[in-house]
Structure formats: C-alpha cells, structure tokens
Amino acid sequence: MKHPSQTSGLTIVIKVGTSSICDEKSHFPILSNLSGLVETVLKLKSLQHRVVVVTSAAVGTGLRRLNIAEKPSKLAARQAVAAVGQGRLMALYDDLFGQFNQPVAQVLLTKNDLSDRSQYLNAVSCLEELLSMDVVPIVNENDTISTQGIRFGDNDTLAAITAGMIKADYLFLMTDVDCLYTDNPRTNPDARPVLLCDDVAALKDKVSVVSGGSALGTGGMITKLIAADLATAAGVTTVITHGSKTTNICKIINSNNDDNQKTPSETPLHTKFTAKNNPMLDRKWWILHGLHTAGTIYIDAGAAKAVVTPGLRSSLFAAGIVDVQGKFNAQQAVQICLRQTTVEGDKTHLVDVAIGKGLVNYSSAEITRIKQCNSSEIAGILGYVNADCVIHRDNLVRVAQEQEIS
Template structure:
C-alpha cells in the first residue's frame, strides 16, 4: 500500500450536488486558555457553508465547544472533574453556542436547526430512522442542521465518546459524500510535526489498518476537547465503511473545503481517506455503529482451523450463529441487545482474540450459557421454550472484518 502519494488519482464523488458533513472541533471555536469564542473562525465557517449552499450542496455541521462556551459564560477557568458539573456547564454553553451560530447565520437569513444526540437515541431502530428522516427533511428544506452530543444527559454508557465519532455516524446516517474533520493542523502526519521535524504528511490513505502501523498518533486533543488524531482515525474508519470520503483539514481555513471538493490542484494540504467501494447497507451500519455493545460471545477455533474458519462458524460470513458454535459468553446482556462476536484462535501456544462481527441476540447471556453446548433441537429441553432457532440471525449480524 502506498500511503504517501499525490491525491490526484483517487476516486471522488462527482455529483453536482453533494452532501457534506463538516465537523468543527473545540480548538476552532474557543480559545483554549481564555475560552472566548474565536469569532473570526466561526464567521469563516459560516461563510464557507453559505458558499457551499450557493453552489447547490447540502451541509450538516457537527460542532463541539458546548463545555468551552459554558466555562466562559460562567467565568470558570477549567473543566471540573465531576460529571454533574460538566453536564451543567454544557447545558449553559449549548444555548450560548447555538445563539452564536443563529446570529451568524441569521445575518444571511439562513435558518439553522439544533440536533442533540446520544448513542442511546440511536439504539432503537425506529428512533434511529426518525433521526435520519428528520435530518433528511431539514436538508430538503434548505436548513443547516447543527449536531452536537447531548452532554447534559450523556454518561459513559451512552456517549459517542467524542464528536469525531458522532460526525462519522451522522455522515453515515445522511449518506454523505464527504466528511470533513476540521482540526488545528493541515493534515495527518506520520508523527507529531511540532516535536519531530522528520514527520511526513499523509496525503491519501486507502487502508486505515495499514496506516495505523506506519504512523504515531498519541495526542489526546486539547484541554477543552476530547479528541485528537486517534479519534479522527476511528472516525475515518467508520465513515469510509459507510462509503463516505473523509478529509482532515485545517479548521482555521474552512474555505479550503471548496477547492478540495472541486479537485482543484491548488487546494491546501489535507489528508483524504478513500471511501470503501462496497459500503455497508443502512441496517448493517446501524447494528455496527448505532447500537451499544452490551457483551461478547466467543467462538473458539478448532485444531487446524484458521481465524477465517472460526469466523465462518460464527456466522459473520453470511450464516446465522447457532448455540453449538459458542464457547464463552461475557457480560450480562439481555435479548435484543447487541454483542460483539470474537474468534479465539491459538497457534503455537499464542492465543489471539479477533472481533469478527456484531449482532443482535435472540437470547440473554444467562440463556445462552444454558444452551450453548446443546444442539439446536435441545433448546426447548434446556430452557423449556424456544424463541428462535439461532442465537443471532444472519439478518441481524454485521461483519467487522
């Protein structure tokens, strides 16, 4: 794989009207020390979005900085460690943040809409589809949806973790052509360019797993933000799997988005992650990335079996998962929750655990433990009833290989 090459020959969306998701981080919105809003940056972001809309494109803005804006509003110097305090600060900041966006877009009579999400909002299929339909309707109406995580009620179990991940999931929901991750550097480097003068820029990436082995990304993000280059790689992985071309670019120059999507050779430096040619269908995408992972089911390979053989028995190759293939259950999940499927493979005394899929179970952890060594016909004997023939049906399973 060639990582460091010119971006001219990669496949790109060529439609005249594109759907773009633009994620703006806290460092592009608030000063890290004073927490004052960077109105110059915000104005340039708004002007760029308006120019994109004038060219016929549909735009979703994913924004951070609710906590940073709340700190400024409350005259606090730093983010507290107590969860309830952070949630309260986010509640104060979210209203102020939306007010700034509404004022800026309002100068040009551009309507905006606030969308606050948690992962729990997308865990139910009907709620997920409602969110998708709402976003689509707003775009059809010419509104700019402004998406943020609902930090006022989010806890670790239902958080996306960071807005990079949220932006990737949003891009998958609206079937975006591009996801732009705007940050405080112009592109991804093989190492931190501030401390390593030999760090090289990565212009194009077609294989994120291979890229991870060739670069060093350890930065946790700013004092106010939760992301960094690590989370941007995760987001790029999620988005490209949904067929979305993902770009890392400098947040202080959002106008660079225009030449990038126009394939202008004079476009500033950026990193482009090429979308997968065969993206996941909507339901499989929802299972993998919309549902909270409540537990783990382990399938152990037999002697002489490869990981691929174990994956085939797990059902991740297109078949359903049956009880006789399960060797271990972890977690205290219930029926209709999502679990990861892991293949345990031992070779020359070395044991590897490889996640191969994620699926929605028909039975609880306790029920699976009771029946996992029984044959299909023994489920009734084991439980006294049978809700389904298999542990996970193939229609409710999405591969992650």
C-alpha cells in the same frame, strides 16, 4: 449517494472542534473561524449542496459565560457547564447565519438515542427533513445527560455516525493542523504529511498519533482515524484539514472532480480517506456502530469459519458457542469473538479475535444453558424456542476475514 467526483448536489458534513471555535486560554469565541465556517456553508449551499455542521465547544463556551478558568473534573459540573454553553453556542451560530437569513436547527444526540432502531430512523428522518427545508442542522452531543456508557466518546465519532446516517458524500474533520502527519510536526521536523489513505487499519501502524486533544477538547488525531474508519465503511469520503481554513473545503471538493486538472501544488494540503467501494448496508452499519455492545459470545473455530467464509456466511448457532460473558437480554447487540492460542518463544498466549457483532435471539442466561447444543435440543432445554439460531445472518455484521482464523 452521488460519487464525490460530482461537484453538485452533494451531502456534506463538516465537524468543527473546540480548538477551532474557542480560544484555549481565554475561552472567547474565535469569531474569524466561525464567520469563515458560516461563509463556507453558504457558499456550498449556493452550489446546491446539502450541509450539516457537527460542532463542539459547549463546555468551552460555558466556561467563558460562567467565568470559570478550567474544565471541571466532576461529571455533574461539566454537564452543568455544557448546559450553559450549549445555549450560548447556538446563539452564536444563529446570529451569524441569521445575518444571511439562513435558518439553523439544534440537534442534540446521545448514543443511547440511536441504540433503538425506531429512534435511529426518527433521527435520520428529522435530519433529512431539515435538509429538505433548506435548514442547516447544527449537531452536538447532548452533554447534559450523557454518561460514559452512552457517550459517543468525542464529536469526531458523532460526526462520522451522522455522516453515515444521512449517507453523506463527504465528511470534513476540521482540526488544528493541515492534515495527518506520520508524527507530530510540532516536535518532529521529519514528520511527513499523509495525503491519501485507502486503508485506515494499515495506516495506524505507520503513523504516530499519541498526542491528545486540546485542554478544552476531548479528541486527538487517533479519534479522527477512528472516525474516518467509521465513515468510509459507510461509503463516505473523509477529509482532515485545517479548522481555520474552511474556504479550502470548496477547493478540496473541486480537486476531486475527475474533470479537474489541478496539480497537487494548487490543491490545499489535506488528508483524504477514500470511501469503501462496497459500503455496509444501513441496518448492519447501525448494528456495528449505533448499538451498545452488551456482552461477548465466544465461538469455536468451526463456527467462526462458517460465519466469515464467503459463500457460507452462516448464522450463528448454539452448537458453535463455547462461552458467554456479560449479562444481556434478547435483541441486544453482542460482540462475537474467537479465542486463539499463540506461541511466542516458550510462552503461550490467548488472543481474542473479533469476528463480528450481532443481535441475539436469546439472553445471556439462555445462551449459557444451550451453548454447544444442537438447535433440535433447545426446546427440551429451555421449554420453548425463540429461533433455531442464536444470531441470524441478517443481524450479524462480520469484521474478520477468513485468513485471520487459524
């Protein structure tokens, strides 16, 4: 991965939302925005950048084609509308890119597709191969088969996961405002733009992101913060900017060049989330963000400290497990939590602190039987030993810091 200050040969993911593609009321495509996107992608490619487009609007396009006024509430109906719209949406992209003889490819994903390691790697290989063939991948969620349990939730998250998969340098989240504000600028005249963010978690406490997406879309500004958190953890610089001003993408990339002396007033308004200096390794990033969480393991404070303390980074052993929730099999991903007691006034509360996530060597039923036992006792309890630990440190992603554990 190149440093974003280098302005040639970058890998760039551009996510365009429904509000940038379809008119919210008429559902007609906004051709000026789509044409601007195509021209920007071609400009980037002429500068030797590799570009992936993550698109929304299958449902919006389907509503127009079927002459339906509002998005259906019934899941099967929404899936059917999306099935109609996805073909029309790809036809639009193919026609517009086809004017410049630029081939495109449709890539439809669900979270379930990426939960299996081999399928995840196959998806990565396919995207890499398309880019090497000078094709522009057009990525969307496979709405026709997605259910609540296997959805990414919105295409901001899908875009972040796609960016992480291909180790992108930039992720651009195109929205209906120029940047992230401290509050909704449409209703609060005192709302201030947020231009740079180094810590997404800290930023969430300082801004108001309660407004949702459009009538056709599924996201809002909160989903973009979540996406920025996912992408920056993978080492991807993330930018929020206006969806109708795609020509700003090139200017924003140029403004990040260390040798460029542009003043802030010359740079288009945008919010930049800086990539983490020590991005998560691919396998652990996949465990944390690509896998469905099948259950929860509760551990004691001693085990939590052993797992998260630098220099120890221990595997998780049965002796430190105090409870199991949910039903799961071996090699599924589970959340690891520490249940702490907090006191507010005369009231006592139990608070779950997320320690991490990992792939288990035993099922929930097996862990229930061996919890709080030493590794040497496992064979006598179960009659066999899969491993001496419940989660090996190489399959464990830590999200808590040592100071968070009391």
